[in-house]
Amino acid sequence: MRLGCVRCGSAYPPDFKMFKCPRCGGLLDVVYDELEWSPRGRGVWRYEGMLPLKRREAVTIMEGGTPLVESTKYPNAYIKFEGANPTGSFKDRGMTVGVSVALKAGARAVIVASTGNTASSMSAYASRGRMAPIIVVPKGKIARGKLFQSFLHGAHVIEIDGYFDEALRLVMEHGVEAAYPLNSFNPWRLEGQKTIAFEIYEEVGCPDNVVVPVGNGGNIAAIWKGFKELAQLGLCRGTPRMIGVQAEGAAPLARAWELGVEEPLWVDDPNTVATAIRIGRPVNWPKTLRAVRESGGAFVTVSDGEILKAQAEMAQREGIGAEPAGAAAYAALRKVRLGGTTVAVVTGHALKDPDIVDIRTHYVDSADKFLRLLSTIIPGT
């Protein structure tokens, strides 16, 4: 096992505290001399032979093993429901590996910048691993369910003015000396997230398209790495096209893609109802663009209106409740014809952000009104 630089190609011995290339500052990837496909047990650690640690060293809450549900509306489409993880998002797959690595590295405290889900997840896993969770979040811009979870799991909550991107800069520049950082520039954490590809493979083989909402771009890169490793082992013949979804108001990568330019077009004031992907300067952009380009994929943008419509349709047609960022994947299914088998990765649970929709109710104060109401709901009664 080694760490490889995605920019200059330098290789280094595995180091749990190395987060960027000492030579050029590029992002790092975990590279294996030997991968072993021998699934056993449940969840993320079912793929122990493809991961950097052993199952017995893991801080785990039995994350992963999420439902893959066939769509009732779109033919040949499946929903991978990551909201079914222990804290309600795919971040748990990353944290079981990342927090285990932090513990091995001797950390006493763990730190993340977050739009919410990274914080919820890290707080749960760090607490279980008996390390102090410290979270840095943009004040007033994070969903209530996520803030509540972090607090419940014992996080030290630090709020800042500005956007997620400022919070991340603070952590990268001043936080990593004091505490172990678990944002998605940490290559060890992303190893856990690639298991989404392994689970999809075990159920439907290698699909033609995998649709993933993109914020910092770590998850889509991790899933692509998973499929490439399957291909390397001769398990997947064709690899899927990776389709990245961004919200119109926070689309630094999708805009660059449309214009055919090599680098993202930073967004200084990202805005969308999908707060989990409200990111203007995606830290993983070189890995993200590489994943989409290498896989023959594409980027798609969706508006807030389309996201909220998709959220309602998925809840009411499929029975799956997602937070807006998760619904963005379903919005892309509605918007573009991809052809072949498609898996939409629905990244987070509806309960994360209950304030995003107005709840409409009926009120009755007599049996009479109750019966009249029923007859309008169910005509002919």
Ligand SMILES: *Cc1c(COP(=O)(O)O)cnc(C)c1O
């Ligand atoms: C973190 C998150 C994303 C974005 O993932 P990236 O790896 O930052 O691209 C999307 N949806 C939800 C629900 C998330 O929590």
Ligand SMILES: [Zn+2]
């Ligand atoms: Zn380098």
